Amino acid sequence: MSRAKARAALLGELEEAMRRSSAQGVLYGQAVANVAGIANSDLECMDILYLEGRVTAGRLAEVTGLTTGAITGVVDRLEKAGLVRRERDEHDRRKVFISVIPETGAKIGELYVPMQQAMEKVFSAYSDEELRLLLRFANEGYKGVLAATTALKGLLDTPPEKRPQLKLKKHPRQT
Amino acid sequence: MSRAKARAALLGELEEAMRRSSAQGVLYGQAVANVAGIANSDLECMDILYLEGRVTAGRLAEVTGLTTGAITGVVDRLEKAGLVRRERDEHDRRKVFISVIPETGAKIGELYVPMQQAMEKVFSAYSDEELRLLLRFANEGYKGVLAATTALKGLLDTPPEKRPQLKLKKHPRQT
DNA sequence: ATATATATCTTAGTCACTAAGAGATTTAGT
DNA sequence: ACTAAATCTCTTAGTGACTAAGATATATAT
Numbered sequence: 001m002s003r004a005k006a007r008a009a010l011l012g013e014l015e016e017a018m019r020r021s022s023a024q025g026v027l028y029g030q031a032v033a034n035v036a037g038i039a040n041s042d043l044e045c046m047d048i049l050y051l052e053g054r055v056t057a058g059r060l061a062e063v064t065g066l067t068t069g070a071i072t073g074v075v076d077r078l079e080k081a082g083l084v085r086r087e088r089d090e091h092d093r094r095k096v097f098i099s100v101i102p103e104t105g106a107k108i109g110e111l112y113v114p115m116q117q118a119m120e121k122v123f124s125a126y127s128d129e130e131l132r133l134l135l136r137f138a139n140e141g142y143k144g145v146l147a148a149t150t151a152l153k154g155l156l157d158t159p160p161e162k163r164p165q166l167k168l169k170k171h172p173r174q175t
Numbered sequence: 176m177s178r179a180k181a182r183a184a185l186l187g188e189l190e191e192a193m194r195r196s197s198a199q200g201v202l203y204g205q206a207v208a209n210v211a212g213i214a215n216s217d218l219e220c221m222d223i224l225y226l227e228g229r230v231t232a233g234r235l236a237e238v239t240g241l242t243t244g245a246i247t248g249v250v251d252r253l254e255k256a257g258l259v260r261r262e263r264d265e266h267d268r269r270k271v272f273i274s275v276i277p278e279t280g281a282k283i284g285e286l287y288v289p290m291q292q293a294m295e296k297v298f299s300a301y302s303d304e305e306l307r308l309l310l311r312f313a314n315e316g317y318k319g320v321l322a323a324t325t326a327l328k329g330l331l332d333t334p335p336e337k338r339p340q341l342k343l344k345k346h347p348r349q350t
Numbered sequence: 351a352t353a354t355a356t357a358t359c360t361t362a363g364t365c366a367c368t369a370a371g372a373g374a375t376t377t378a379g380t
Numbered sequence: 381a382c383t384a385a386a387t388c389t390c391t392t393a394g395t396g397a398c399t400a401a402g403a404t405a406t407a408t409a410t
Contacts, residue, residue, distance in 0.1 A: 010306050011298055015291070017313035024320045025197045030240075031327050039397070058357060065205075070398055072359055077397095094357040094406045114326040116190070118319035123186055125315070131185050133305060134312055138192035140300070144293035145199045151289040152206050214366070233388060245367055247390055252366095269375045269388040 032111045038081060041066060045074050046083065046100070046108050054099040056089070083108065207286045213256060216241060220249050221258065221275070221283050229274040231264070258283065 001009070033043040045060050052059070061071045075098055078084040082104045089095035123131065176184070208218040220235050227234070236246045250273055253259040257279045264270035298306065 007303055007306075010303060010310065011295070014298070014306060014310045014313060015294065017310055017317065021313050021317035021320060022197050022200045024317055024324065026201060027240075028320055028324045028327065031324050035327060035330065041397080056357080057359095061358095065202075066397095067399060068358060069360075069400080073397065092357085092407070096358065111327060111330075114330075115320065115323040118323035118326070119190065119316070120186070122312070122315045122319040123189070126312070128182055128185060130308060131182075131189060133308060135185065135189045135192055137297070137301070137309055138189060138196050140297045141294070142192065142196035142199055144297040145196060145203055145290065148289040148293035149199065149203045149206050151293070152203070152210060152286060155210065155286075155289075216366080231388080232390090236389095241366095242368060243389060244369080244391075248366065267376070267388085271389065 028115060032108075035111055036108055038077065038083075039074075041070070042074050042078055043108070045071075045078065045098075046105070049084065049098060049100045049105075050109070054087075054097050057096045057098060060098065203290060207283075210286055211283055213252065213258075214249075216245070217249050217253055218283070220246075220253065220273075221280070224259065224273060224275045224280075225284070229262075229272050232271045232273060235273065 029043065030040065033040045036043065038046075041064060044064055048060060048063050049055065057071050057075060058068060060066075060074070061068045064071070066074070075084065075086065075096075078098075079086060083101060084098050084105070085101050087097045087099065089097055126134070204218065205215065208215050211218065213221075216239060219239055223235060223238050224230065232246050232250060233243060235241075235249070236243045239246070241249070250259065250261065250271075253273075254261060258276060259273050259280070260276050262272045262274065264272055301309070
């Protein structure tokens with residue numbers, strides 16, 4: 001096999017492996033929501049709250065891409081489940097801050113522990129230098145996917161006949 | 176900073192970077208479904224059809240975790256959109272095989288091209304050996320996530336007081 | 351002051367999903 | 381062969397999360 005072909009094969013395997021693991025990641029998230037007894041978007045909002053801390057309802061809508069009306073429902077459900085609290089902003093009384101109630105919110109955090117343990121185990125087999133490579137890739141991959149998302153959405157605004165002709169590379173293994 | 180602390184920091188960064196990029200991957204998928212004008216699960220089924228080729232309705236239900244009733248709806252919509260075709264199995268006439276209609280199905284494939292191009296660009300900066308490391312990690316990561324999913328679901332069957340005590344490691348940056 | 355803008359919530363309607371069971375076909379037991 | 385049980389898909393009724401549009405309350409600008 002030529003060097004170029006070997007690399008192409010490697011890239012193909014890599015693409016499939018990454019697709020598979022990312023799909024499994026999605027399934028893990030669904031399982032978490034399922035076990036927690038909350039909807040998928042509700043969990044997504046909990047994640048955002050963990051990452052960003054106290055945020056407004058509008059911010060949740062912005063980040064999730066849901067309408068503000070949908071967020072009202074999300075927060076209602078999370079509040080009823082005792083996971084978050086609504087607090088009016090005293091400086092701008094139109095705004096509503098949402099924050100996690102630590103005790104109950106922590107129970108959601110626990111559900112990520114199996115994942116963290118599994119990943120710790122995987123990571124333990126790598127040297128610091130190897131981990132740095134993985135980190136570099138994760139960051140660059142993120143930027144790549146972000147750019148791809150933007151490009152894809154751009155296609156929507158471009159009339160079909162003006163779209164850059166994409167050489168169609170089919171998904172592997174159409175049996 | 177001690178060697179151990181440096182590594183812990185590295186692991187933390189890695190965890191966050193991977194979480195972010197995988198979240199962005201989900202968003203890309205949603206954008207694809209959005210542009211294609213089909214529901215999320217519909218796209219998931221198209222992906223499975225690309226990966227596995229001609230499969231039965233029951234198999235789609237099994238892989239997606241949806242009920243067979245839901246799959247009937249998925250296939251109805253995909254069929255109406257001209258993306259797939261139903262074919263009764265002649266050997267077992269209860270079964271219905273679903274297969275992608277190549278011409279229209281290829282249009283969905285095109286929507287993944289921006290992603291493939293972006294990733295190709297990212298990958299181009301890595302040596303073959305580095306890519307092999309990434310591949311190894313992707314495969315091991317997949318197994319890890321899979322194991323974590325199983326472990327998580329196992330928690331459901333274990334009465335709360337019998338669950339292995341998980342040392343709670345909170346999500347980063349609860350601001 | 352009045353108008354405009356902003357932030358959240360409400361309402362009505364839609365759509366994908368589940369649970370339960372119906373129909374069609376195949377497989378197993380006698 | 382004949383009946384019963386199992387298997388596979390579809391149908392039906394009901395639920396829940398979502399959107400679009402507009403109501404409400406508060407803040408900002410003229």
